Amino acid sequence: MTLRTRILVLISALVVLAGVATASVLHASARADRKNQTQPGGPRVTAGTVALTTGSGSRMIFRNMAWGPHRDELTTVPASNPSGPRTASKVKCLRFYAAAGTGVCLQSVHGPVQDTYRAVILDTRLRQTARYDVPGIPSRARVSPSGRYAAWTAFVGGDSYAGTNFSTRAAIVDTRTGKLTPSLEAFRVVKDGRTYHAADVNFWGVTFAADDRTFYATLATKGRTYLVRGDLLARTLTTLHTNVECPSLSPDGTRVAYKKRVPGLSKDAPWHLYVLDLRTMRETPLAESRSVDDQVVWRDDRTIVYALPGDYGADLYTVPSDGTGKPRRISTAAVSPAYVN
Template structure:
């Protein structure tokens, strides 16, 4: 082949690549425009100040279509169905797959990067400004801050992306904001089952919930095809099994009850859970009035009510139900997930 045909081939290839790049840019712009376009019937959202100093608010990840989609938003606890205030596009955090906050500390688990995505846990202050960032080794799935704001915990899927089947692996970390110490993996803790040390290669932990003393916590342990409620001691680096068939525990504000999801016989394999509350003093379980499968770590909206996410038209909605088994579920926040209460 002489020089002229080679130049022609090169020119044609360049034109083709430029055309493909142009098409990609147009499609990306269309997707961005679609993302920023509010949908009829969706909750109204406007850009504004969202901080942890504002009392009487419910914070959550906004899933309503429009410019504030995927931003941390807030509504008054008294009017959760009303217009929501969202963090500006230029503010942190954005695109939190999981979010939680308490007592002036927040944690945001998000995906970063381009072609090869990465994941990180971002610690935030009361103004929702980044304080420290941790690279994490998997897909974010659970996040919690202790009632005092001192401790933050997060769980990621190292492999798999669902708790419904057995083919997954998790990693759960706890960070102490006061000492700056990080416990990168609860699998390094000593597990005590039936009073004896339990060793197994298939230990998986997720769903941490903290007690008020910033030492005791509860979580889920999966091993041998079973799940257990475990009580953790941060100072001693121990975990003690308490009860079988407990997942994603959430400790009540007074520390006496744990809300959790439980696998029930006869339920479909991919939606096997129902919500229960365990009284830690009497060991009595109470089934709640929500009969749909809940794959979430429920949040105590107050001492009597639980808040949790269920699939919705634009990702997820937040529902509430009394913790004593009475009444019926109520849609509390349309197009929202990962809630946190600022009392």
């Protein structure tokens, strides 16, 4: 047998072995998917129609984390039955929020070398109306109560709020005009009554008031975090309270729920949930003892909804906003909820 023939035989054998290995992997993956789709106790998910307005009662829309063909898709359930059967939309999001028939969906775009990210504005039927590049890994998303403004936060350095070596970009877009503010660093910061400048400022976790002008967010600088009140017309950010991260404004606009760093907790799980009365600046610790790394959602003026790690990636929990009661899991394999009517 000549050298050339030996080489050809070797190449043919390698091709056959590669084909067998690929087929084995695909077969195992398909078996795993079938198993996960029928796993006892797992949520039942079927394809259907999902809309951001219903006209027939409140619904919860969220990113489905259950394994199977609809993983990462936006799915919906009746708000009154959050653990019930799910209807999937085919629209995939890493982070999502919606209000007044407008949605913002933060997505990954898989590339040959690395993934990129984008923010997609959705209409009530989940059709894309605009798209914006996101400069890093998506983290938070919000829409104003009127649907006019959308905001998102991305990590552009580091990958966790728990550490200190990270950088973020918080953007706001006017969904009517398309005008984008790519970073809140363009706003003037007012701290202790004076204009504040620092090279290390970071912003994240935007939440909107109902007046289409006021919003709240987190400012980080010099190793501390602050709740800031933003003014979209004056383009200012004014500090209000210390040790506030990922604020979420109550529907009545009087309180902010947020995560607060508590001394003595692990550096990897340092937070406790609190609610701040914006008139009195009085803080109320909530009854959830676990560390929550999420921008919580208000189900109504009395109830907070948030995600914690679960078997599928994340589960949704609820707790009263007045510090009473106890946490209750309402949905498995779910994250990034929004309530629509």
